[in-house]
Amino acid sequence: MSGNVHGISWFPNHPDKFVSWGQEINLYEVRSKEEIQPKSSRLPYIPCNYLSNELRYQYARCVAASYHSDQPIIAVGLADGKIGICNFRDTFDSSWEYTPSQQRMCTCLAWNELDANILAIGHDKHRSDSCITIWDIERGVPKETSNFFGLSESANSLCWDHNHRVLIAGMSQNLIKLFDLRQSNATCQSIKTKAVQGLAVAPNGNYLCSYVDSMIMLWDLRAIERPLRQISSSRNHMQLAWCPTRTSLLSSLQRDSPYITLYDIRSVDNESRPEVYHVKRQISPFPAKYQHSSKFAALNWLSWHPRDFERMLLLADALNILDFRLPASLHTAYSNRHKLPLLMQRPLYAAPSPAAAVAATPVTHTAPPTSSCSTHSTGSSLTDYQLSQNSLSFDFLERDLLEDDLLEETRQRALQDYGMHKPDNKRFAELPLTPYLRNVWTTLGNVFCEERLTGLKSTLGINLGHTSEALMASSRIESQLLQWPDGINNSNKLVCYRSEQRDLALQLCGWYFDQELDRFIEQLYNNKEFSRAAMICVFHLKVLAACNILSQAADMMRDPSMYRITAIALSSFNADRCSSTWRNQRSTANMQIQDPHLRAIFSFLTMEKDNFDAVLKEEGVSLADRVAFACKYLSETKLADYVKQRIQRAIEYGDLNGLLLTGESLDGINILQSYMDANFDVQTVALVAINYFRNEHFTDNRIQYWIASYLDYLNSWGLWEKRAELDIKIENIRASARTSRTVYLSCNFCGKSVSNALLDEPRPRSTSTSTNRLSSCPSCRKPLPRCSLCLMHMGTMMNTSGNAGEASTDQAGGWQLKPFAKWFSWCQTCRHGGHTEHIMQWFKQNSECPVSSCNCRCFDMDGTKLNALRDIS
Amino acid sequence: MVSLLQEIDTEHEDMVHHAALDFYGLLLATCSSDGSVRIFHSRKNNKALAELKGHQGPVWQVTWAHPKFGNILASCSYDRKVIIWKSTTPRDWTKLYEYSNHDSSVNSVDFAPPEYGLVLACASSDGSISVLTCNTEYGVWDAKKIPNAHTIGVNAISWCPAQMPDPAFDQRVTSRTALVKRLVSGGCDNLVKIWREDNDRWSEEHRLEAHSDWVRDVAWAPSIGLPRLQIASASQDRHVIIWSSNAELTQWTSCILHTFDDAVWSISWSTTGNVLAVTGGDNNVSLWKENSEGQWIRINYESGTAIQSKQTHNLHPQQQPQQPAHLQPSSDSEHSSNLSNSHLSNSQLSN
Secondary structure (H helix, E strand, O other), X not given: OOOOEEEEEEEOOEEXXXXXXXXXXXXXXXXXXXXXXXXXXXXXXXXXXXXXXXXXXXXXXXXXXXXXXXXXXXXXXXXXXOEEEEOOOOOOOHHHEEOOOOOOOEEEEEEOOOOOOEEEEEEOXXXXXXXXXXXXXXXXXXXXXHHEEEEOOOXXXXXXXXXXXXXXXXXXXXXXXXXXXXXXXXXXXXXEOOOOEXXXXXXXXOEEEEEEOOEEEEEEXXXXXXXXXXXXXXXXXXXXXXXXXXXXXXXXXXXXXXXXXXXXXXXXXXXXXXXEEEEEEEEOOOOHHHHOOOOOOXXXXXXXXXXXXXXXXXEEOOOEEEEEEOOOXXXXXXXXXXXXXXXXXXXXXXXXXXXXXXXXXXOOOOOOOOOHHHHHHHXXXXXXXXXXXXXXXXXXXXXXXXXXXXXXXHHHHHHOOOOXXXXXXXXXXXXXXXXXXXXXXXXXXXXXXXXXXXXXXXXXXXXXXXXXXXXXXXXXXXXXXXXXXXXXXXXXXXXXXXXXXXXXXXXXXXXXXXXXXXXXXXXXXXXXOHHHHHHHHHHOOOHHHHHHHHHHHHHHOOOOHHHHHHHHHHHOOXXXXXXXXXXXXXXXXXXXXXXXXXXXXXXXXXXXOOOOHHHHOOOOOOHHHHHHHHHHHOOHHHHHHXXXXXXXXHHHXXXXXXXXXXXXXXXXXXXXXXXXXXXXXXXXXXXXXXXXXXXXXXXXXHHHHHHHHHHHHHHHOOOHHHHHHHHHHHHHHOOOOOOOOOOOOEOOOOOOEOHHXXXXXXXXXXXXXXXXXXXXXXXXXXXXOEOOOOOOEOOOOOOHHHHHHHHHHHHHOOOOOOOHHHOEEEOOOOOOEEEHHHHHHHHHHOOOOOOOOOOOOHHHHOOXXXXXXXXXX | OXXXXXXXXXOOOOOEEEEEEOOOOOEEEEEEOXXXXXXXXXXXXXOOOEEEEOOXXXXXXXXXXXXXXXXEEEEEEOOOOEEEEEEOOOOOEEEEEEEOOOOOOEEEEEEOOHHHOOEEEEEEOOOOEEEEEEEOOOXXXXXXXXXXXXXXXXXXXXXXXXXOOOOOOOOOOOOHHHOOOEEEEEEOOOEXXXXXXXXXXXXXXXXXEOOOOOEEEEEEOOOOOOOOOEEEEEEOOOEEEEEEEOOOOOOEEXXXXXXXXXXXXXXXXXXXXXXXEEEEOOOEEEEEEEOOOOOEEEOOOOXXXXXXXXXXXXXXXXXXXXXXXXXXXXXXXXXXXXXXXXOOOOOOEOO
């Protein structure tokens, strides 16, 4: 850095170049992100290349960048009134310098956009000279009188109007004058106001702003007589600027303030005249870490980027130049297809402003260092974008998280009737489930018996405390010394426990007893679960059988080495001789054996006396197998500890397999909850609850909430049928809490309920008697309506003989199921009706009511309008 | 990393302030400073289905009612009005009701959980909260006002989820009276207040003090079956605070989620997943999730634009290796990437 900087400005038609002035005038070019950065940068806070400088003019009073699109040209106004034009290339050229006849300070400069050679110059007051000069820089220094305005006045600020025909000047601290340069006698309008500083016209061309001290005045150029609005603030203003990419966003820098003040000017058409108001915002462009230090005390200058959306250069503390973009407006919105919110934001690319469109230079997108948001727009060609600044882009917030976001999968599963079938059903096998979930459902299916999900914990009588019941339970346990089979010398005797409960538990874990064990192993073998079959054999001390399985498996596998080696190792197993040497191997071997079941085999064979931890903590083996193993070999207290510990772990990790132990209990709900918390999978949780939590726990708030939110999801996807099926299932579970009827029949004459009488009848009643019973209202004895086609009374069955059997079975299920076709229905217009089936048949062929002399076109009354929602989706 | 899903040309003439998807995720409503609300298909990139004109100022927020009441949308605006729109088809919208009894800009609207019926809460800069209840049978709207809810103004409002499941779902829950309506609001007096309806009157139940600047957004977490409720509040003091209650909602404890680099503008809870999304003035959206120990962990890293925030966040140990190694601010350009922070200290409408 060299010396202080007083101001900075972008070049309107060179979007990557800017100029800074002060002690010296420097030209910079903003680097694009891809360029390799040189080691040292002249400006620490902005990646840019220094291009050149201009040494002739020092301590410039004011500098203006021109609209020339071929080269960067600036005008420099000096304290002695001299105006210099330079393009950073040519050496001194006397025609590009203008000195007024009377020496005094140059106050302001304004280039014309349409005719890039026209420069308006403002000077301080002099008795015998005019303060405003129009200079066409290609035509030499101004001499004609038509180029001079405002004799013995001072110019405070200058700007051109939107069409660049009218020069607006703040003069002599008390006037704003509008000079129409198309007319020769230039002064046309003037307004008296003290606010003559910082004139600028809004990008929409209608508003003019000016300030004095701490007051901003807004003017409407179409009706400039009165100020549109007056905005006061606590500090004095230093610089006003409109954001070129927004219609009416005014920025202000205030004295000794580190904030940019933004005024969003808006108008509301209120009755007769527009009401103008503004929304004020203050922004500090400094990073948070500097915000409370005194590193940046004040902002001195601001220059909006001519094209990039809400981008600006800022000068802080007279030496730091910052590139800053207003914080994007971000919204999040939730879609029912994703659990994570969608990010909505304005796409961050250059909005083609009218001026830029005229220039028609391709937008070289200099990736702003402030926003990596733009990365998604840089991917596609930027110049193709013709969308307005107000389009919204929908973004996935996070690709990685999205992959875990199972909502679409949940929807697919719902479509395929997930949770509506038992795990042994064929449809279940077709579901797109993870192996984990498939396993959980199978386990739950095993454990579920007698319409209850009784967990192993209660099956085993754990946690009943030292009640008599617990003692009773434990007293019935037989312990049994197991002998290793022949050929294996093992002095270690294994203690194996058996009891009624434990047998039941084993069964619930999917293991079988001695006699059926072989069949079970066979089944596993057929399912290609070789290592698991071998493991279970070994756990039953059938080492030879395990050898056989593994060697056979090795023949079938493509990569048999592991099985083969295990088989060899097992065949020569000798507990006494091997265990010590094996044990030494184990720790390293465990790391290398990939198959957890095989690992469990070795752990089991090499265990130290009564220490089964290595098997019990083998997470790769399913919990069911491990618990079964524990039931076989652990003593009562150890087993209880183990089960409790597993439950705790399941709750902690949200492992649904833990339901095997807890069953339908509060702990079970806790497991579901923590699974839900970890996986957001409300579907599985709700379906497990519906399928297996049927008793007192079903009314738990959490379960109800899960089910309600799952039903809500189904609703929001428009899967009404699936929801209805689930509703029926839930209703069936709660057969006790029967739904109250929603349809009532009342007599047309007396108004009393007919259906009450119908239902009060004792159920088991042969159909032949009930056919004749209700031909009249039970209270007033007036006849009930008849089917207008078969002339039978309402309440009579059609085809009574055929339906009798069905009806009775349905009623046994607690339902009065009569197919809808057998119901009565009426036309709501002519009040004629009959059995739905008959009516439907009638209207297939006829369009008028079946009752003779009635011309009602009953069937056409129901417009077959499609559901509005269907229409959308 | 953010990835583009879709882009919709809203054709709004000015800034878009809010966008909301309906219950079915099919329709998107956007609102803008140009005073209009527009309806789009969310999955087709096409022209607006409808443009709802009725407001004379910027429309700050839109919200959809539960579809069981029909296709109903509410919008609130700077012009002091709340308009409730109803449609028969997505293209035909009519004004169902217009509420203009606020004295200043209406900043936030929220429909109550459907269990309470068609009820809308509105928060206004005049410091009051209105609760509009529709008698769906007669289509009559009844308004109750909580005057002086927050001095200077109310910025955000959110309903307490219905704590009891829908009675239609379980007949055994007979006590419909157990449904107490509660609201949480945040305002310019730096307070978060919980309101409760007793005998048709709204009264202040709790006053939560912890923020040191304007509270910009409040959001009541959907109850996830835990015996407690949570509220998140975001403020210009750069804090997001999670308020947790005991089962009886008599005590609230606060926990600062995180101190952000900049003012926090809005927060929202996911529908079931217990994830909190925080968007702030630092051009960043962060997602937070509570782990089993009750600590809040940030679960996304590359969402927004500011890279530096990653270094300061309390990373989960397992996620540490995912952090790219080059993030240490070493070069000059790293500094400049930090410049997107801003401090918004005053955006009050000064009319």
